[in-house]
Amino acid sequence: MRKLFTMNTHDLIRELREPAKTKIVMLVADGLGGLPMAPGGLTELETARTPNLDALAREGTVGLSVPVLPGITPGSGPGHLGLFGYDPLEYRIGRGILEALGINFAVGSKDVAIRGNFCTLGADGKITDRRAGRPTNEKNRAAVEKLRTIKIPGVELFVEPVKEHRFVLVIRGDGLGDRVNDTDPQAVGVTPLKAEGADAASAKTADVVNRFLAEAVKVLASEAPINGATLRGFATYPKIATFENVYGLKSAALAVYPMYKGLARLVGMDILDAGQTLQSQMDKLAAVWGDYDFFFLHYKYTDSTGEDGNFPAKVEMIEKLDAAVPDITKLKPDVLIVTGDHSTPSKMKSHSWHPVPTLIHADNCRPDEVIGFSERACLHGGLGQFQAQHLMLLAMAHAGRLGKYGA
Amino acid sequence: MRKLFTMNTHDLIRELREPAKTKIVMLVADGLGGLPMAPGGLTELETARTPNLDALAREGTVGLSVPVLPGITPGSGPGHLGLFGYDPLEYRIGRGILEALGINFAVGSKDVAIRGNFCTLGADGKITDRRAGRPTNEKNRAAVEKLRTIKIPGVELFVEPVKEHRFVLVIRGDGLGDRVNDTDPQAVGVTPLKAEGADAASAKTADVVNRFLAEAVKVLASEAPINGATLRGFATYPKIATFENVYGLKSAALAVYPMYKGLARLVGMDILDAGQTLQSQMDKLAAVWGDYDFFFLHYKYTDSTGEDGNFPAKVEMIEKLDAAVPDITKLKPDVLIVTGDHSTPSKMKSHSWHPVPTLIHADNCRPDEVIGFSERACLHGGLGQFQAQHLMLLAMAHAGRLGKYGA
Numbered sequence: 001m002r003k004l005f006t007m008n009t010h011d012l013i014r015e016l017r018e019p020a021k022t023k024i025v026m027l028v029a030d031g032l033g034g035l036p037m038a039p040g041g042l043t044e045l046e047t048a049r050t051p052n053l054d055a056l057a058r059e060g061t062v063g064l065s066v067p068v069l070p071g072i073t074p075g076s077g078p079g080h081l082g083l084f085g086y087d088p089l090e091y092r093i094g095r096g097i098l099e100a101l102g103i104n105f106a107v108g109s110k111d112v113a114i115r116g117n118f119c120t121l122g123a124d125g126k127i128t129d130r131r132a133g134r135p136t137n138e139k140n141r142a143a144v145e146k147l148r149t150i151k152i153p154g155v156e157l158f159v160e161p162v163k164e165h166r167f168v169l170v171i172r173g174d175g176l177g178d179r180v181n182d183t184d185p186q187a188v189g190v191t192p193l194k195a196e197g198a199d200a201a202s203a204k205t206a207d208v209v210n211r212f213l214a215e216a217v218k219v220l221a222s223e224a225p226i227n228g229a230t231l232r233g234f235a236t237y238p239k240i241a242t243f244e245n246v247y248g249l250k251s252a253a254l255a256v257y258p259m260y261k262g263l264a265r266l267v268g269m270d271i272l273d274a275g276q277t278l279q280s281q282m283d284k285l286a287a288v289w290g291d292y293d294f295f296f297l298h299y300k301y302t303d304s305t306g307e308d309g310n311f312p313a314k315v316e317m318i319e320k321l322d323a324a325v326p327d328i329t330k331l332k333p334d335v336l337i338v339t340g341d342h343s344t345p346s347k348m349k350s351h352s353w354h355p356v357p358t359l360i361h362a363d364n365c366r367p368d369e370v371i372g373f374s375e376r377a378c379l380h381g382g383l384g385q386f387q388a389q390h391l392m393l394l395a396m397a398h399a400g401r402l403g404k405y406g407a
Numbered sequence: 408m409r410k411l412f413t414m415n416t417h418d419l420i421r422e423l424r425e426p427a428k429t430k431i432v433m434l435v436a437d438g439l440g441g442l443p444m445a446p447g448g449l450t451e452l453e454t455a456r457t458p459n460l461d462a463l464a465r466e467g468t469v470g471l472s473v474p475v476l477p478g479i480t481p482g483s484g485p486g487h488l489g490l491f492g493y494d495p496l497e498y499r500i501g502r503g504i505l506e507a508l509g510i511n512f513a514v515g516s517k518d519v520a521i522r523g524n525f526c527t528l529g530a531d532g533k534i535t536d537r538r539a540g541r542p543t544n545e546k547n548r549a550a551v552e553k554l555r556t557i558k559i560p561g562v563e564l565f566v567e568p569v570k571e572h573r574f575v576l577v578i579r580g581d582g583l584g585d586r587v588n589d590t591d592p593q594a595v596g597v598t599p600l601k602a603e604g605a606d607a608a609s610a611k612t613a614d615v616v617n618r619f620l621a622e623a624v625k626v627l628a629s630e631a632p633i634n635g636a637t638l639r640g641f642a643t644y645p646k647i648a649t650f651e652n653v654y655g656l657k658s659a660a661l662a663v664y665p666m667y668k669g670l671a672r673l674v675g676m677d678i679l680d681a682g683q684t685l686q687s688q689m690d691k692l693a694a695v696w697g698d699y700d701f702f703f704l705h706y707k708y709t710d711s712t713g714e715d716g717n718f719p720a721k722v723e724m725i726e727k728l729d730a731a732v733p734d735i736t737k738l739k740p741d742v743l744i745v746t747g748d749h750s751t752p753s754k755m756k757s758h759s760w761h762p763v764p765t766l767i768h769a770d771n772c773r774p775d776e777v778i779g780f781s782e783r784a785c786l787h788g789g790l791g792q793f794q795a796q797h798l799m800l801l802a803m804a805h806a807g808r809l810g811k812y813g814a
Contacts, residue, residue, distance in 0.1 A: 009476070012476075012479070012496070016479070059446065073505075094417060145454060189695060267560060309563045332791035364442065364754070364759070365448075365675070366440075366442055366450075366761045366782060367442075367447075367783070368445060368783060368786055369783060369786075380447045380786065382782075382786060382790040383477075383785075384471070384786070385792075386477055386792075390476060390477040390478065391475050393476060393478030393479060394477050394478040394760075395478075395758075397477075397478035397479070397480065400479075401478065402478060402479065402760070403480070403757055404480045404481070404482050404501065404757075405475055405479050405480060405481050405482060405485055405495070406483075406485035406486075406495065406500065407482040407483065407484055407500075407502055407505045
């Protein structure tokens with residue numbers, strides 16, 4: 001008997017996984033879970049008419065996934081890492097890295113990636129508009145061109161436009177740390193903060209960005225209302241095993257928003273061009289159905305409408321998603337999972353810690369008594385309340401891709 | 408499934424346990440959990456008429472136990488270790504030990520146990536049949552007798568027949584390791600592999616088996632088609648704290664099948680001769696009732712019928728078990744637990760990952776609304792879904808054998 005204190009879940013999966021031809025679809029409705037707007041009311045999901053999701057819940061098994069820990073509200077990074085089976089408390093992905101991945105920038109192991117915001121500074125150097133009047137993407141690109149003229153000895157700099165006031169700065173060099181404070185004070189009427197490093201490697205990074213930001217003010221002088229920049233989310237590239245290395249699954253991501261393409265790329269999924277609509281995502285899914293074992297489908301609008309506090313719009317977006325479900329089921333996936341990376345109740349206008357309605361549809365699901373898909377219904381489901389990071393174990397099991405543990 | 412404190416659970420139990428006169432019965436229906444054969448159907452347990460188990464569920468509290476982790480299908484070893492309160496990911500039992508336990512060989516702390524296969528070798532020493540034509544058990548025993556004539560100085564050798572081409576070799580001696588490669592190349596047309604040890608102690612074991620296998624070819628010369636042997640699954644006796652050491656319980660195992668007697672012996676339970684029938688097990692239970700604190704009752708047929716894919720037979724075996732329950736309750740155990748080591752759905756003809764219906768019957772159970780014993784009913788039980796390795800904590804608590812943690 002060997003004591004396996006060191007054995008983590010990924011090692012266990014590598015040991016037990018078995019080849020199969022089965023296909024798994026994970027449909028992530030971002031921020032799916034919700035709350036009633038008033039006592040005695042219904043949640044967004046309970047309000048929405050969802051005949052297709054209800055049918056999946058009736059035929060399959062449901063439960064509630066806890067993204068990180070009870071009471072912990074996850075960002076998009078931890079939320080998705082959990083769904084992908086990576087302990088979100090073990091793997092921490094900096095915002096800068098997510099942003100860089102999201103615009104298809106090939107971040108490397110010597111890089112520190114940082115989110116940038118163009119801002120407007122007053123004559124006194126204090127911020128008057130943190131978003132520089134939300135410039136057009138054209139204005140953004142013009143300003144980025146100016147920033148690209150900045151050179152700092154000893155490091156390579158990459159500046160990439162995102163949209164409106166946002167850009168990405170990547171510093172490539174040896175011995176760069178990411179324990180650097182945001183220079184964005186998140187307020188107007190104050191000057192941007194000076195970058196400082198919490199250790200020697202991070203101090204080197206801080207020195208580079210302080211010089212970069214000083215230069216930025218000069219080269220942006222002619223770009224009003226853009227005349228300065230702030231930086232946040234300093235992040236080095238994480239060490240993380242690929243999805244294929246862990247699960248042996250050839251995996252494709254069909255997402256519209258850069259952030260979620262980035263998260264999928266982080267774990268080594270193929271990032272497919274799925275267009276800009278749910279329909280184009282579904283068309284792409286059908287087109288590449290034969291080429292992959294695992295499909296990550298990301299739907300953003302259940303989260304964005306929740307963040308807007310727009311209850312009726314979130315209900316509508318849930319119903320739009322429900323209407324697209326037959327485009328998936330007609331492909332007859334062996335395992336279809338519908339879940340979310342976290343809850344985003346319209347009432348709170350933000351992500352929340354509430355567990356996420358989750359369903360698994362497969363031939364060998366153990367039936368429960370649930371006949372609809374909602375927060376309340378999932379409380380009675382066969383999956384109970386479970387850690388999101390165990391969802392991939394269930395996906396692999398229902399797909400017949402995990403052998404027996406021990407004799 | 409994250410460890411929440413550095414102290415392990417066994418140390419905690421040793422610290423908190425209190426002497427008591429209470430008696431605990433754990434009735435393990437192997438492979439108890441199941442699935443419907445077709446959508447909309449009932450599971451084996453839901454189909455079976457189980458008035459006695461239903462009464463226990465109504466009076467007690469129920470839930471679903473997760474043997475290892477969600478989605479992980481356990482073998483008998485990990486399944487039972489979990490029920491006994493040993494983390495199945497921390498303790499792993501080598502194949503050779505399980506094989507020896509399975510034929511009721513009393514493996515000891517100085518033993519290395521190994522699975523053996525009789526094979527047929529060509530004149531060039533290459534394997535022509537890895538199973539020597541699947542000999543009869545009589546042929547097997549005759550060949551085993553020949554192997555028993557082999558002597559290696561410095562160690563004691565035990566050769567035991569299993570069935571057909573399989574036997575068990577146990578090497579007893581000081582400082583023997585088990586990090587030895589299988590000599591079975593798992594292919595024909597090649598010679599058996601030479602055993603090599605990955606450390607000094609294992610090199611000693613390898614030297615013994617290489618000499619044993621050289622002798623085997625000589626003594627088996629007259630046993631054609633058996634004329635050689637291969638070895639695999641080298642395993643030393645596990646270092647594992649006994650049940651009594653952890654729980655302070657004087658414990659007895661009443662099992663019919665050697666494998667389960669072996670697993671109970673592994674944790675130091677007394678292995679009683681309980682005969683070959685459920686009735687003889689119950690008679691033995693009554694006979695020794697005064698002599699022990701904890702009784703492990705193993706019932707095999709819920710698993711074997713499930714493995715056969717024989718749904719009606721599994722239903723019948725569940726009903727037979729239910730009929731025997733009064734033989735237990737009439738003894739008035741303070742805590743009666745009914746559970747399984749894993750699910751074995753007839754539909755899948757194999758072990759599965761699905762959580763296992765579990766009930767605890769005791770004076771101080773908190774009541775739930777469940778009035779019957781089934782997979783679906785247990786979803787609404789007071790125990791919720793819990794890790795099997797925590798079941799013994801609940802057993803000890805309900806038996807009044809665990810004191811308060813902290814002031």
